[in-house]
Amino acid sequence: MTTFAFSEEQLELRSAVRRFLDAKSPAAEVRRLMETDRGYDPAVWAQMAEQLGLQGLAIPEEHGGSGFGPVEQLVVLEEMGRALLCAPYFASVVLAANALLLSGDDAACKDLLPGIADGTTIVTLAAAEGSGDWRATPTVVATASGTGHVLSGEKSFVLDGHVADLLLVTAVTPAGPSLFAVDATDPSVGRRLLETLDMTRKLAVVTLRETPARLVGEDGAAAVVVADVLARAAVALAAEQVGGAQRCLDMAVEYAKLRVQFGRQIGSFQAIKHKCADMLLEVESARSAAYYAAWTGQDRPEELAMIASLAKAYCSEAYAHTAAENIQVHGGIGFTWEHDAHLYYRRARSSEAMFGTPTEHWDVVAEHVLDPER
């Protein structure tokens, strides 16, 4: 499929998702849900699965999904970022489903993916610990016990870890970091919600005390799986960031046409107009980066790691800047709790720090640029 050319079906998917989110995730609903501990609406979550099949979109048909790919996933995530949807979608569909698929464990995929695909099971990936670094070697220890393992230790920055039914946990065995599935409702599992800058995205600390666990994939193979999941997650997050950044630009332009000062619409002042033009350049370039990354994931997955870093670095910076400029264009009203500008600013600053800062990802790109074989 030609890079950047959306099919009719993909364009229809975008309008269907936008219509759904306009109805189900307006700003008032985002504000209501972000104040709750649960952080999402189970009824809307079920409708997402039943009416639109969003949870199963990119899960293979043999595992209960629709078998679409990274480009369809991009379309959905861009719309979710635009709407600031409060739901465990990123945790369950992006992190956990990809971790299972990349683990190469057919039995685990067969058992667990159908529940993710139809939205009845919420799964998340618990890889990071106190430092928040997703690539750090885990300190959680897995000990052989009977026919399986038990896990002990503490995970942190667990996306939607407070509502997940099942946790995919990285833990160390004698063979190295390995991936395990854990029943999140087991009495030996402690869960505490963290206070987050971005209230629309919940993070939890998860404590395990000799918690029964099932090995997923090969013993000692988790480092590679997590690195591959992170590349896909970086592209998914970049898509979200594009949606959010576009919304910030739209808000700024709309207000610049509405607000009158010194007898003129403020958008007629070059100080404002040029800001908006620069925002457009960033948003459109971020879109190109995220789209190119999605098509790379579909057509040339072996090149994904570098492109994922490029997209994550650029889209993070573009969103953070656009969200801040949106507040500036709005002036005083943009810096109030009542205005939605800060919700996007919080999401932008938070997702910039998730899965590696731009500085870390630029360095990955630099490694590629400096490769003499290139």
Place this chain on the structure above:
Amino acid sequence: VTNVRPASAGASAMIGAGARPLARLARESTRDGDPEVRQRLARLHTLMQLNRWNGLRGRAAAKAGGRPGPEASLGKLMASNISRQWRETAAEIVGPQAMLAGPDSPLGGTVAHQLLAAPGPAIYGGSDQIQRNIIGERVLGLPREPDVSKSVPFRELAVGTLSGGEGAPGRGDGGSAS
């Protein structure tokens, strides 16, 4: 910019090649481990790629819908950004050698050339400021600046530069309208 020597074909090709010649220069001068150099190289490479992808995406949209999207109008601003980023990356790599010109300057004089030439793209062919007006008004639909030229006869329009003490500027004061 009259005091910039025209670029040799080699210099133009090197600048057009983006981060690649600078990456080689960084490796050869063992500056490739410097964190700032690495960040700048990555950003330069990215801007070059984004400019290309913006163009491809514009063409894909034009093919699909018959009308290019907003990304088609952004190449000029991006080219200015790339030009400046090339200059900054080169300067960061060569350090004190940025003081040298001509054949004594790294990459056969290309670094000195770009140090001097980088402001050009933001001016010629419609300055960045005019580009931002066009993007703001035609793409984003923002209102125009109040324009006195609409209500004043052409021969009475002030242009050029203000020269001290001679009163209001008029036509033929020298300088050039941007």
